Every structure is written in C-alpha cells, then in structure tokens.
Amino acid sequence: MESYLTSVIKQFEYYKSLGDKTFQELSFDELQKEFAKDSNSISIIAKHLVGNMLSRWTNFLNEDGEKEWRQRDTEFENTFTSKEDLINNWNTGWNCLFEAIKPLVESDLSKIIYIRNQGHSVTEAINRQLAHYAYHIGQIVFLGKLLKGKNWQSLSIPKGDSKTYNKEKFSKEKGRRHFTDDL
Numbered sequence: 792m793e794s795y796l797t798s799v800i801k802q803f804e805y806y807k808s809l810g811d812k813t814f815q816e817l818s819f820d821e822l823q824k825e826f827a828k829d830s831n832s833i834s835i836i837a838k839h840l841v842g843n844m845l846s847r848w849t850n851f852l853n854e855d856g857e858k859e860w861r862q863r864d865t866e867f868e869n870t871f872t873s874k875e876d877l878i879n880n881w882n883t884g885w886n887c888l889f890e891a892i893k894p895l896v897e898s899d900l901s902k903i904i905y906i907r908n909q910g911h912s913v914t915e916a917i918n919r920q921l922a923h924y925a926y927h928i929g930q931i932v933f934l935g936k937l938l939k940g941k942n943w944q945s946l947s948i949p950k951g952d953s954k955t956y957n958k959e960k961f962s963k964e965k966g967r968r969h970f971t972d973d974l
Contacts, residue, residue, distance in 0.1 A: 841884035
C-alpha cells in the first residue's frame, strides 16, 4: 500500500501538470470562453475543482469532506479577474490536496472518513477524488485543444507519432517505473 500512496501522489501531480500546461497555452480570454449557453469555461471548471479540493482535503481525516462553508453553486460563477488570479487559486487548491495526502501512511488508508455523511475508506475517498479531478481536467484539456486548434501543443503522444514514441520506449530496458517519470 505504500506504493499506492506514492503512485496516487504521482497521478495527482500528473493531472495538475495537464491543467498547468493547458493554462500556459491559453490567454485569459480563452480561459473564460464558454462554447454554449450554460456551459462551463475552463476558468469555471478550475474554480469548481478548487472549491472541491478545499472542501475535501481541509482537515481530511477529521471532518466531513463537504464543509459547511463551501458554496458549491458559486463555483460556477465567473469571478476570476486575471489569469494570475486563476492560477493562484488553482495552486491553492492543489497545495491543500498535497498537504493532506503526502503525510498519509499505510495505516491511514483503512480509516473511515465522510463525504456528505457517506463513509469511505481513505483509499476510496482518494480514488473518488482522483477520478473526479481526471474527469474535469480532461474537460479542461479538451476545451484548450478546441480553442487552439492546429496551434495546440499536444500534452500526450501527438497524432502520427505513436511509432516514434513506442520505438523510444521499447529501446529502454524493462524496469519498474511510473509512467510519469519520463514526462
């Protein structure tokens, strides 16, 4: 289970990096763009993720993950005033997550925590949040790709480069490593 904690931290770092790289490619106006009425811009999705992170990871082992002070509905209102404001907020959410998860030890994983009074083992709660964040960060990346079109800098294996990518990977000796180690 120690390898689980190491792996899941790397997974969260990977998904954060996808968001970071998407933000780097876009202007503030692009981050604010909504493609349809009542759709969410990248800024709104990021704001929702931060609200979720602050609620879930603050006093993670000791308090319900849905805090009374969380105003979830306001997470879907566009209030960022600059790209810097968005990125600072984004980093605040991720810092809260990493400060909660990095000190965990194997014996913590079977403890029960609550989200809206529903009991979860710590492992289940971590998996729930990892899946939730991956879902929304996938949306962020997809919207970024739509906005940039042919000018998008791929965050994975670019189209048409699979053979080259695989050749490079298979040229290395077999070994146990996390897929993010080479990124």
